[in-house]
Amino acid sequence: MGDLFCGIDIGTTNLKVALVDGAEGRTLWLDTVATPRASDGIGPVTDALALLRHIEEMIVRGWRAVGSGQPIAAIACAGIGEDGIGLDASFAPTGHAIPWFDFRAEAESAELRAGNTHCEEAGIDIDPTRTAPKWLWLRRHRPLELDRAAVWVAITDYPAVAWTAEPFMSETLAVRTACYSLKTRAFIPNLLAAAGAPALPPVLAAGAVVGTVRHGALRGSGAADADTLVIAGGHDHPIAAAVILAKDQSRRVDSLGTANLIYAEAPTGRLQDRSPLLAFGTPVRGGKGFACLGVFEFSMAVENFGIDRKALAKTLAFATLPGRPSKSILVPAKGPSQHIGERAALEACSFYGRAMLEAAAKAGAVDGPLFATGGWARSRALVQLRASVFGEAVHTVNEQELTAFGAALLASEGAGRSFVPRMTVQGTVVEPVEEWTRTYNDTYGEWRQQLNSVLR
Secondary structure, rough: OOOEEEEEEEOOOOEEEEEOOOOOOOOEEEEEEEOOOOOOOOOEEOEEEHHHHHHHHHHHHHHHOOOOOOOOOOOEEEEEOOOEEOOOOOEEEOOOOOOOOOOOOHHHHHHHHHOOOOHHOOOOOOOOOHHHHHHHHHHHOHHHHOOOOOOEEEOOOOOOHHHOOOOOHHHHHHHOOOEEOOOOOEEEEHHHHHHHOOOOEEEEEOEEEEEOOOOOHHHHHOOOOOOOEEEEEEEEHHHHHHHOOOOOOOOOEEEOOOOOOEEEEEOOOOOOHHOOOEEEEEEOOOOEEEEEEEEEHHHHHOOOHHOHHHHHHHHHOOOOOOOOOHHHHHHHOOOOOOOOHHHHHHHHHHHHHHHHHHHHHHOOOOOOOOOEHHHHOOHHHHHHHHHHOOOEEEEEEOOOHHHHHHHHHHHHHHOOOOOOOOOOOOEEEEEEHHHHHHHHHHHHHHHHHHHHHHHH
């Protein structure tokens, strides 16, 4: 066995830890538990100390199973983009992390959006999921949490800060605050002031060295020693994409999890070319240009179409979807349920994916091979449908937890001992059904006009 690298994925629903053998570039140990949640009387929140305990217990358990007594060489964390906490001078949390899906800051979001002249520069719209409205909400409703904070960190970065005693914010997470300039690669002072932001730490690109593991359960167990490096990670979707883009930055990613996220990089992109379907970010490994991120609430949309989960699972188990292409496709919309069949619902969601891919192309994203990842991508029938809607072949990836694996890959890169992923990056290639593609091309124009009217 070569060097041992640890990747952590702090997800909305689940917490995952992977230990990867640097000599073979493969996962030796992987575990998943539910992301620990508490309640603050309004909704679910994250207790950072409980989260850290869970992560350390998982790492130690995995290390004892496969580490052979060899300390981990480097660790990196990826995960949730917007959630964060204040830390006092001793690095103790001053409160709990409010999750991105909590809309308690809706009024603050509208207020900041109304006075925001930096939307283009930030590359991302201010909405209730972003960090900035949560800061303003805390200033108004729980001011002591920010008053007592010496610094604010993203919850995804918190374990790294706790282990190293070096506050920082991963750059792909800084973007999710909606207060970070993609022009200057620095926070925007006017937006920070308007949001009542606390003191913020230095921003580090993915793969940068944060420090070493100084103390705690990892040192006490032997899983880490004084030489174990802690490396900056970042936002879960870009970190997962980093694995796909490791050999070719022109590759695009169609991530099919709870949310569908399109990821592509635009080395010569222009901020003014951003579509309402996209958010811009920094490229996961840094460098010029932008990352294009299109997000669509895939699972929520399927539920809103009134689809029975068992019936959907049965449909997705086929090698090819039963039935023929629908001649009229609905635009997924919030509000009352739109009851349609399983195939029609998947077609509507796939049309939205096509629109996001087109928006990324217009923003300057390189038109490279397309890779499908995530839990839904395990269904060949769904991937074939999307290939037919997109009008191009789609590659699949054989890796259970790509975000945790991607964090481990970045840990190895940051340590200067990068491994070559041995998971099947090329996977299988799923070709479109030509007859379906012709039908979908005939109906897409009318569907796109309907979508444009919704976006206005």
